[in-house]
């Protein structure tokens with residue numbers, strides 16, 4: 001218990017010890033589907049420096065490579081992304097992009113507005129539900145449940161043995177097993193998952209309305225300066241699109257509609273997100289799209305979200 005508390009407290013931001021001996025300045029452990037990983041990939045591409053990328057499969061994309069002995073040495077919490085700078089690890093994606101940005105203020109800018117909005121779009125803390133009133137990333141994490149369920153359909157039950165046995169977060173591993181066993185029924189009316197999602201959707205709507213007012217007619221969140229705040233919201237919008245709920249959330253927020261069009265035009269979006277979609281992610285999204293028309297629990301869940 002003591003060890004767990006220590007891990008949770010200390011594995012945030014840059015650490016003061018090296019964990020490897022790569023010759024490369026930047027090394028990123030990431031996953032193709034992970035929203036937090038996409039954020040850091042986009043940031044590194046915007047920076048323009050070469051980096052070594054190591055892909056780590058998660059149970060939803062194929063297998064739990066994050067639970068291998070080697071990866072648990074890199075991150076005992078078993079999560080991606082992990083960024084190394086000259087072999088020093090940096091934990092938590094919002095800390096990673098902040099670190100890159102602070103080293104490169106000429107490129108990414110520096111202001112209170114940027115600080116406020118990159119943090120607001122982040123996924124902060126170990127329990128997403130506790131932060132939904134503050135962080136849009138936490139809301140999105142809860143709203144990702146249907147896509148996890150769709151992606152897990154093709155994952156063999158055998159892979160869940162290792163997942164349950166080795167995952168440092170028993171809460172997460174049990175939830176994922178339930179996604180696999182119960183499927184969309186876990187989202188049925190008045191279930192904890194459905195209630196959490198409806199709450200998350202309501203808070204997310206408020207965060208988006210506030211962002212719409214902040215943007216007004218500005219090009220980026222901080223005027224003409226493209227920053228880590230824009231990178232953070234780029235991946236949020238894209239995930240909502242994957243979840244098939246972006247349109248109802250932003251259809252009446254005109255600045256956000258135009259803003260997302262501008263974000264999609266950036267090379268970093270094209271190279272790291274839209275042109276980079278893996279098979280497991282496309283299959284999951286197609287599965288979800290088709291289930292949205294025929295699964296009664298999913299249809300009811302979606303209706304309840306926006307009521």
Ligand SMILES: N[C@@H](CCC(=O)N[C@@H](CS)C(=O)NCC(=O)O)C(=O)O
Nearest residue numbers: 034035036079080081092093094123
């Ligand atoms: N707050 C963390 C969240 C990290 C996180 O939850 N990563 C997910 C993917 S987005 C993960 O690695 N999940 C694998 C697992 O828990 O098995 C961050 O921003 O980096």
